[in-house]
Amino acid sequence: MQTDKARLRAMFRGKRQAFMDAGCCGPADAAITGHILSSAIYRSAGSVFCYVSMPGEPDTYRVLEDALRTGKEVYVPKCLPGGRMLAVRIRSLAELAPGMLSIPEPVGFRDANCAAAGQPDLILVPCVSVTREGIRLGHGGGCYDRFLAEASGQAAKNDGPRRPVTLCLCYETLLAEDLPADAHDIPMDCIVTESGIIRSGYC
Numbered sequence: 432m433q434t435d436k437a438r439l440r441a442m443f444r445g446k447r448q449a450f451m452d453a454g455c456c457g458p459a460d461a462a463i464t465g466h467i468l469s470s471a472i473y474r475s476a477g478s479v480f481c482y483v484s485m486p487g488e489p490d491t492y493r494v495l496e497d498a499l500r501t502g503k504e505v506y507v508p509k510c511l512p513g514g515r516m517l518a519v520r521i522r523s524l525a526e527l528a529p530g531m532l533s534i535p536e537p538v539g540f541r542d543a544n545c546a547a548a549g550q551p552d553l554i555l556v557p558c559v560s561v562t563r564e565g566i567r568l569g570h571g572g573g574c575y576d577r578f579l580a581e582a583s584g585q586a587a588k589n590d591g592p593r594r595p596v597t598l599c600l601c602y603e604t605l606l607a608e609d610l611p612a613d614a615h616d617i618p619m620d621c622i623v624t625e626s627g628i629i630r631s632g633y634c
Contacts, residue, residue, distance in 0.1 A: 462625035476552040478504035489600035548581035565618035565631030579617035
């Protein structure tokens, strides 16, 4: 299974590089951002956990800026050794600086600014690829798998009245027909591409 996932990651990263080289990311990013900001899922969310995008990933900076401007509680990832990830609240993008793997993350944060994984209303998730049914291929570190499992576990412990809605951002060219899934993989509720929002069977 892990060998299959490694092979698929290499293939999709090659497709992503070709997409970048063709100059397609900018228009696709604008479309993806527009779909998110106009969606009822986003507009109704009082709190948002959102990854901070790196080159080659669907851009999230406009989403973060909008969420901060409109008064939503905004949380971003803080990665720790051992594949653990925290949700840290920020009030400005100026609070971000390169951290593990050079990914921008909060600096000088306090534990009081951290949210439980199941606390945000909406979680925006990166991927290498994802299927229309919500099966996600991550970057291989396992941070999001653990974080999303924790969020689901908290909802189940509370008899499941509410759990965060997950949106996986993916360029259309990187969608997959089928992907291998482990038992611990958490399916995505919705997928956002430049063509629109796809609701998986897990909504």
